Amino acid sequence: MPELPEVETVARALRPLEGARLTNFIVNDKKVWFESECEPEEFIGKNLTAIKRRGKYLIYDFGNLYILQHLRMTGKMLPDDSAIIPAKIRSTNSKQLRCEFRFDRGNYFFYDPRRFGTLTAVRDLAHYWKKKKIAPDPIEEESAAREHFMQAMGNTKRPAKASLLDQSIIAGVGNIYADEALFALGIHPLTISARIKKTAELFSLTRAILEKAIKARGTTVYNYVNPDGVAGSYALELKVYGRTGEPCPRCKTKKIQRLVITGRSSHFCAHCQKRS
């Protein structure tokens, strides 16, 4: 479920592990160890010096050697005694418990029912972001991210919705916050990106929505995401996402519509969000 605010919430919850030593590291699902520059065993015995984030990636900094974790749709980091992990999964050595981090300060499972999540070991972060075309983080590197966004948006004819989901244009935005940002500014999701006049405002508003969602500890739609088992509350703030058929909260006349754009569902108000 995680977009930037959810990943940030996870990073904050795991931050007490900074300074801890990784005493063991058990990979249960080989598929999780993706495009890595070394074997998992290389991390055993190392100190976790910092936990950072860029876009939707969690960064475990082991000092010139990093693990990048992507939670994709259903990935969660949970303490090994978490009640969120079903007993069935626990007792069958399911691959859904993708791996286990054992720190001298506590053990964590990477629990991921759909098994889309990944762990990637890298030595050179900057090189990795460049290779994967991940834009600067809109929260951590605001001005660089804004500059990049302005330039990239002016350069593409793709629909606004597709651009907001494109991590090479803005990092960390997924389907929920993309729909919310376009609604907040009254931009139709099919508007050609380069034709948007309020590009600067779109960046600022998207950033503001992400910040507000971080304060709410993220959005929880189907189940819990946070390592402490507490649900995020931003779902209460959603204006259009998942509200197909409900009256628009702004004009209160038209109903929220659903439209598939580049394979993903978009939610919007045809009255408040006109194509320019």
Add this chain to the structure above:
DNA sequence: TATGGCCTGTAC
């Protein structure tokens, strides 16, 4: 640039 595939679970 758009499409299918990866996986499993849940809602209808």
Add this chain to the structure above:
DNA sequence: GTACAGGCCATA
């Protein structure tokens, strides 16, 4: 049973 799910990658 069918449709759908917050993301990304490989492929055409």
